Amino acid sequence: MLYSVRMRSAQGGAHEAGGRHISGAERLVPEQHIERIAGEMVARALSHSRGSADFINITIDKVRTDELCTVPLLTVKTVDVPHAEAGRKAAMAALVQTGVSEQAVQAGMEALLALPDSMRGAMLLCAETGKRLDGTGQSGVRVSRMDIADDQDYRQCLENLGLTNVHVREALVLASKVAAAPGVVAELCWSDDPEYTAGYIASANGYCRFTQLKSYGSPVGGRVFFIRPGIDLEALIAYLRRQPVIVTVK
Ligand code: AMP
Numbered sequence: 001m002l003y004s005v006r007m008r009s010a011q012g013g014a015h016e017a018g019g020r021h022i023s024g025a026e027r028l029v030p031e032q033h034i035e036r037i038a039g040e041m042v043a044r045a046l047s048h049s050r051g052s053a054d055f056i057n058i059t060i061d062k063v064r065t066d067e068l069c070t071v072p073l074l075t076v077k078t079v080d081v082p083h084a085e086a087g088r089k090a091a092m093a094a095l096v097q098t099g100v101s102e103q104a105v106q107a108g109m110e111a112l113l114a115l116p117d118s119m120r121g122a123m124l125l126c127a128e129t130g131k132r133l134d135g136t137g138q139s140g141v142r143v144s145r146m147d148i149a150d151d152q153d154y155r156q157c158l159e160n161l162g163l164t165n166v167h168v169r170e171a172l173v174l175a176s177k178v179a180a181a182p183g184v185v186a187e188l189c190w191s192d193d194p195e196y197t198a199g200y201i202a203s204a205n206g207y208c209r210f211t212q213l214k215s216y217g218s219p220v221g222g223r224v225f226f227i228r229p230g231i232d233l234e235a236l237i238a239y240l241r242r243q244p245v246i247v248t249v250k
Helices: 031-046 084-097 102-113 149-162 166-179 231-241
Strands: 001-009 022-031 053-065 070-074 076-079 124-125 147-149 186-189 201-202 206-210 221-228 243-250
Touching: 001 031, 022 031, 022 147, 022 166, 031 053, 070 166, 076 147, 084 102, 084 186, 084 201, 084 206, 102 124, 102 186, 102 221, 124 231, 147 149, 147 166, 149 166, 166 186, 166 201, 166 206, 166 243
Parallel strands: 070 243, 076 206, 124 221, 147 243
Antiparallel strands: 001 022, 001 053, 186 201, 186 221, 201 206
């Protein structure tokens, strides 16, 4: 039996009371690991590089086994770029290759660059027009209830790729769930950790990291999901928020 353990933390009060988002985390774990994982999440919320949280919400609920679905881990490629501007240019070209229109790629990049501060979730943009589709304003759509099938395997797989940081560990699981969603064409992301400048684009064809997508020291990060027009948006958002997904290493 698995439990969804998720954390969101903010500074200056709860998110819903206008607090500034500090960090979040999502795991699916067996009962015997709940305490340890929840403890690690609290420690992280209290010592995040974006600041110390004064509001921490941990939610734990049981996931029905018959609800679980599995998706494959995306393949990973890293592209070295000399600076953030070059990284963003390369990421934009790669997004067009996935089938997102140039107009939508431009809109997605501008939406991320214009963020006054990090959101808690992602913006959903039409992959053709670039128009924002979700009605969630500054909070965004948070992807939840996902984890890797086997931690040890995953660690080994990432080590073989020379990737050991927690950002990639978490982002690759999230991106694998998102890329498998009905109607998602691609994702663009960079972290809100001021010390972490790498970012990625992902699609069903793989996860492509760019060593620099934002400048060092910036506490603003975000995610954009590019959505095929005409799909059932409500069903997609329900999948992203609530469908429990286990990601398997091939
Ligand atoms: P991170 O990769 O954790 O540094 O997050 C970068 C940005 O991605 C955050 O500021 C959020 O806007 C967004 N984000 C983080 N976690 C999620 C999630 N579980 N679902 C949707 N968006 C997220």
